[in-house]
Amino acid sequence: MTYFFITSLLKIVGILFVVILPMVSYSVYAERRVSAFIQDRQGPNRVGPAGLFQPIADMFKLLLKEDFTPRNVNTFYYWLAPCLAVMPAIITIAVVPFGSTLFGVPMVIADINVGILYVFAIASLGVYGIVLAGWASNSKYPFLGGVRSSSQMISYELSLGLAVIPIFLLVGSLRLTSVVRYQIEHGWFIAPFIGDWMNPWKWLLAIPMVLSFVVFAIAIFAETNRLPFDLPEAEQELAGGYNTEYSSMKFALFFLGEYAAMITGSAIMVTLFFGGWHLPLPSWHGGFHWALVDGSAPGWRGVIGGLFNIATFFAKVAVVIFVFMWVRWTLPRFRYDQLMRLGWLFFFEIALVNIFIVAGIIAFLPS
Amino acid sequence: MAVTVQRPKLNWRERMYLPAIAAGLAITIKHFKNMLFGRTKVTMQYPEEKWDSSLPDHYRGAPALVRDEEGRVRCVACQLCEFICPPRAIKIIPGEIPSTDRFAKVEKYPEEFDIDMIRCIFCGMCEEVCPEQAIFLRKDYAITGFTRADMVHHKEKLLEIGGVMHGVVLKWNEKK
Numbered sequence: 001m002t003y004f005f006i007t008s009l010l011k012i013v014g015i016l017f018v019v020i021l022p023m024v025s026y027s028v029y030a031e032r033r034v035s036a037f038i039q040d041r042q043g044p045n046r047v048g049p050a051g052l053f054q055p056i057a058d059m060f061k062l063l064l065k066e067d068f069t070p071r072n073v074n075t076f077y078y079w080l081a082p083c084l085a086v087m088p089a090i091i092t093i094a095v096v097p098f099g100s101t102l103f104g105v106p107m108v109i110a111d112i113n114v115g116i117l118y119v120f121a122i123a124s125l126g127v128y129g130i131v132l133a134g135w136a137s138n139s140k141y142p143f144l145g146g147v148r149s150s151s152q153m154i155s156y157e158l159s160l161g162l163a164v165i166p167i168f169l170l171v172g173s174l175r176l177t178s179v180v181r182y183q184i185e186h187g188w189f190i191a192p193f194i195g196d197w198m199n200p201w202k203w204l205l206a207i208p209m210v211l212s213f214v215v216f217a218i219a220i221f222a223e224t225n226r227l228p229f230d231l232p233e234a235e236q237e238l239a240g241g242y243n244t245e246y247s248s249m250k251f252a253l254f255f256l257g258e259y260a261a262m263i264t265g266s267a268i269m270v271t272l273f274f275g276g277w278h279l280p281l282p283s284w285h286g287g288f289h290w291a292l293v294d295g296s297a298p299g300w301r302g303v304i305g306g307l308f309n310i311a312t313f314f315a316k317v318a319v320v321i322f323v324f325m326w327v328r329w330t331l332p333r334f335r336y337d338q339l340m341r342l343g344w345l346f347f348f349e350i351a352l353v354n355i356f357i358v359a360g361i362i363a364f365l366p367s
Numbered sequence: 368m369a370v371t372v373q374r375p376k377l378n379w380r381e382r383m384y385l386p387a388i389a390a391g392l393a394i395t396i397k398h399f400k401n402m403l404f405g406r407t408k409v410t411m412q413y414p415e416e417k418w419d420s421s422l423p424d425h426y427r428g429a430p431a432l433v434r435d436e437e438g439r440v441r442c443v444a445c446q447l448c449e450f451i452c453p454p455r456a457i458k459i460i461p462g463e464i465p466s467t468d469r470f471a472k473v474e475k476y477p478e479e480f481d482i483d484m485i486r487c488i489f490c491g492m493c494e495e496v497c498p499e500q501a502i503f504l505r506k507d508y509a510i511t512g513f514t515r516a517d518m519v520h521h522k523e524k525l526l527e528i529g530g531v532m533h534g535v536v537l538k539w540n541e542k543k
Contacts, residue, residue, distance in 0.1 A: 037402040
């Protein structure tokens with residue numbers, strides 16, 4: 001019991017302070033660099049080598065600014081909103097398996113059997129932060145941002161949930177570690193090369209999987225308030241949207257929440273569709289096959305394997321985050337009636353039909 | 368009068384929207400790649416790269432006093448530049464050259480010569496008007512200071528910027 005407590009605490013501290021928070025601050029830096037490169041600019045390159053200390057300078061700036069609370073706001077909710085914006089994104093990461101095992105300890109903070117339900121339940125709470133901020137600010141533009149945020153949520157949430165059902169039809173469990181286990185045995189959901197990959201049934205199954213991946217990815221873009229669906233923020237129309245009245249560290253918390261949500265969203269996406277921490281290495285010992293590297297091997301090989309898995313996971317997350325940024329600096333913003341139309345008239349139907357297709361294939365699948 | 372703008376007819380491919388998104392993504396990643404591999408020309412990175420070497424000869428930077436080949440300050444404190452200066456940036460206090468001096472015929476020399484660089488508009492009229500070719504606009508353009516007093520260039524500073532210029536010296540030359 002004590003052992004479990006201590007390892008859990010170590011994992012929480014490690015994942016939060018060593019990985020997630022630095023990743024958040026560096027994804028802000030990366031966002032600025034990527035956007036600059038896409039627009040043929042240099043981006044921040046002054047602080048430290050290639051501007052790598054920019055996040056530290058930003059942090060000092062935000063901490064040292066005056067923490068101003070306007071007079072006409074609803075103070076309680078005004079202070080509560082930034083916490084609500086950042087908290088869900090960070091606690092969602094608890095159920096995501098970010099590695100196999102290290103020294104025999106499974107690299108997931110809470111391996112609960114309702115994994116994905118927990119993710120959806122908590123991640124949707126992020127909207128409360130935005131709506132409360134919009135309402136408590138007692139100002140026009142933040143209010144519009146908050147309203148848009150709620151209208152946006154009801155349009156993507158449904159297809160987000162429906163898009164992942166095919167996965168759980170196949171896996172037979174909501175536990176995220178089982179999803180990764182399944183993908184290790186049968187290949188990643190969008191690229192099932194492992195196992196009996198010559199089987200045509202499996203490739204037939206890959207088509208609805210790609211469809212559900214597209215729907216899921218688009219819904220995640222809306223969930224994390226990223227362009228092309230950053231309606232609550234919409235700098236150009238709403239002067240910053242829900243965070244207009246915020247300054248200093250409270251504003252930084254919204255920022256942190258947005259990027260933490262992006263990291264969590266990418267982590268979920270990687271776990272569900274890209275095999276989580278799994279990276280098959282080609283091996284020629286006794287004929288070609290994909291070798292599995294994980295932390296189960298004895299001695300230092302196990303430690304190396306476990307660290308390799310963790311590195312693999314976060315490398316995949318970084319790639320997905322890059323795609324988030326790439327899309328952001330490519331596409332213009334949707335109107336929110338367009339988003340609702342998209343959510344209710346297309347993705348909802350596609351996701352629903354997709355479930356039936358997958359169910360049908362599974363029913364006729366020769367096992 | 369209200370005008371109804373006909374919306375363009377889109378074919379199914381355009382209505383699907385995804386090909387357009389893919390095309391857009393392809394364009395942005397191309398820019399990203401070109402930038403990453405240094406194939407894109409970007410703005411000069413100012414403090415590291417400077418344009419000093421490519422400044423043209425007629426560049427009008429900070430005005431400065433010059434010395435001639437023999438190290439004499441060419442200025443004879445005629446105050447024409449002070450008179451012509453549109454923003455009145457130049458202030459000269461002339462001193463008299465004693466009659467026993469070798470250059471007594473020059474009569475005056477600048478005891479103090481101040482150019483207020485906050486006022487200076489780099490018009491170059493001082494250079495144009497100077498009968499002794501004593502004041503020139505050099506290529507210094509980054510003139511900074513912490514106070515207003517810092518921004519006033521005194522005679523020493525002006526001579527330091529100016530350096531040595533070759534040319535016809537009129538009054539200081541003994542033959543004339």
